[in-house]
Amino acid sequence: MKKVGIIRCQQTEDMCPGTSDFKAASTGKGAFEEFGGAEIIGFVSCGGCPGKRAVPRAKMLVDRGAQAIFLASCMRLGKPVGIPCPHIEAIREAISKKVDPVPVIDWTHN
Numbered sequence: 001m002k003k004v005g006i007i008r009c010q011q012t013e014d015m016c017p018g019t020s021d022f023k024a025a026s027t028g029k030g031a032f033e034e035f036g037g038a039e040i041i042g043f044v045s046c047g048g049c050p051g052k053r054a055v056p057r058a059k060m061l062v063d064r065g066a067q068a069i070f071l072a073s074c075m076r077l078g079k080p081v082g083i084p085c086p087h088i089e090a091i092r093e094a095i096s097k098k099v100d101p102v103p104v105i106d107w108t109h110n
């Protein structure tokens with residue numbers, strides 16, 4: 001089972017405990033399907049707008065064993081309130097450069 005790190009939107013921390021992310025990872029559903037399930041070794045936030053802290057935090061997760069970085073669905077899909085992150089493309093690109101060749105997946109669950 002692959003080890004993964006998840007980065008979430010700091011704006012949703014006080015309204016979502018990430019239950020669906022943990023469930024999708026442990027059951028191999030959603031974005032974790034191709035991994036056949038995954039062990040979450042770290043679950044951190046982007047650090048707040050515009051998400052610059054997500055880059056060193058992703059590196060920290062990789063240094064601690066993450067084989068892939070997932071951006072939680074609160075970012076691209078705007079869950080649970082329907083407001084997507086306006087910075088997700090820049091965040092994803094910056095993280096991808098920082099942790100290359102570790103893959104960066106931009107959702108976790110539907």
Ligand code: SF4
Pocket residue numbers: 008009010011012046047048049050051075084085086087088
């Ligand atoms: S940068 Fe995006 S993911 Fe981070 S707090 Fe702001 S809206 Fe949320």
